[in-house]
Amino acid sequence: MTHHQTRITIRFVLNGEPVEIAARPDDRFVDLLRDRLSLPGAKVGCGIGRCGSCTVLVDDVAMNGCLLLAYRLEGRKVTTIEGLGSLPEGRAVMAAFSEGNAFQCGYCAPGFTLAMTALLMRETMPDEADIREALGGHVCRCTGYHSILRAAADAALKCGTGD
Amino acid sequence: MPLLGFAALAQSLDEAERPAAECNFAFPISHGTVEGNARFLHCHSAVLARVAVDRVTGMVEVLDLDQHTAAGPVMDVANYSGQIEGGGVQGLGFTLTEDTLIEGGAFTSRNFDSYMVPMIADAPANMRVFAMEELDADDPYGPRGVGELGISAVSPAIAAAVADAVGVWVAEAPFSPEKILSRTGGMTAAVE
Known part of the structure; x- marks a missing residue:
């Protein structure tokens, strides 16, 4: 990969805190998180936007951190899995996924959790088709997805009732 | 927030303070160590698939997957259903889309753009997991491990469902659309 040699200063809000970082414009955002900002929750699975394990929320929209270039972060609000507890939808999803034993090895868990949170932030009572669509970009090798579907439905219920 | 590797973590403790555990278990195997009925070592499963072709x-979609397992008493429902459901969809992938092609001694599929793992859209609409928990009175070993047991019988179940749907038995996984069409004749086939 050819990198721009010059670094630029990028300012954004990361999990509620203002961040200023010097980076190459085409640095992958997931590498900045993991290698420079000590936030290893976003994982690099495939590196090509297929597996969803590097997911972050950018202005409350789930995006692949491996496809997101550093210059795109300027002025944005980013939430990673480490900051999810600050969102009520995030807390509901984490509680439901944990109680429902949604995951096994856990490698895909940050991505599924953030994508489900983003869905609940834009859709108050999603049905199974909404959930399958919102989680459609995430690979899980362990579970067969049904434990995730059950827990996601429970998260929607928890969120809807303010539980 | 500094990150600490396992080696650094271990070195931060004196050797006497490091937690240690030791155990052993002589796992019975069917070759020579088992007197009598070797089936007590194994567990058995049956799978029923409903497909749309x-x-x-030539695309095959698995609509329903019912999995029945006889592995003795279930010790943890979440772990048990996780292994069976997870194995079910892994078996679905091995049967329909996952293939490791090798050319000149090297894998040609290097990533998820060419090695197609089932996604949530490919997970069956309905999956039911059953457990036959009774053991024979003279069973000497008790509950069996079910790790990945759910994979085993999925391919034959899907093959049987495809045969029932379009009348051809595909005997080599994955059942690619090309294999299905070459066997059924595709659009040139006579309408039954």
Whole structure:
């Protein structure tokens, strides 16, 4: 990969805190998180936007951190899995996924959790088709997805009732 | 927030303070160590698949997957259903889309753009997991491990469902659309 040699200063809000970082414009955002900002929750699975394990929320929209270039972060609000507890939808999803034993090895868990949170932030009572669509970009090798579907439905219920 | 590797973590403790555990278990194997009925070592499963086959594209969709397992008493429902459901969809992938092609001694599929793992859209609409928990009175070993047991019988179940749907037995996984169409004749086939 050819990198721009010059670094630029990028300012954004990361999990509620203002961040200023010097980076190459085409640095992958997931590498900045993991290698420079000590936030290893976003994982690099495939590196090509297929597996969803590097997911972050950018202005409350789930995006692949491996496809997101550093210059795109300027002025944005980013939430990673480490900051999810600050969102009520995030807390509901984490509680439901944990109680429902949604995951096994856990490698895909940050991505599924953030994508489900983003869905609940834009859709108050999603049905199974909404959930399958919102989680459609995430690979899980362990579970067969049904434990995730059950827990996601429970998260929607928890969120809807303010539980 | 500094990150600490396992080696650094271990070195931060004196050797006497490091937690240690030791155990052993002589796992019975069927070759020579088992007197009598070797089936007590194994567990058994039966799988029922319902599929939809597109006669134009050759695509197979698994609609329902019912898995029945006889592995003795279930010790943890979440772990048990996780292994069986997870194995079910892994078996679905091995049967329909996952293939490791090798050319000149090297894998040609290097990533998820060419090695197609089932996604949530490919997970069956309905999956039911059953457990036959009774053991024979003279069973000497008790509950069996079910790790990945759910994979085993999925391919034959899907093969049987495809045969029932379009009348051809595909005997080599994955059941690609090309294999289905070459066997059914695709759009050139006579309508029954």
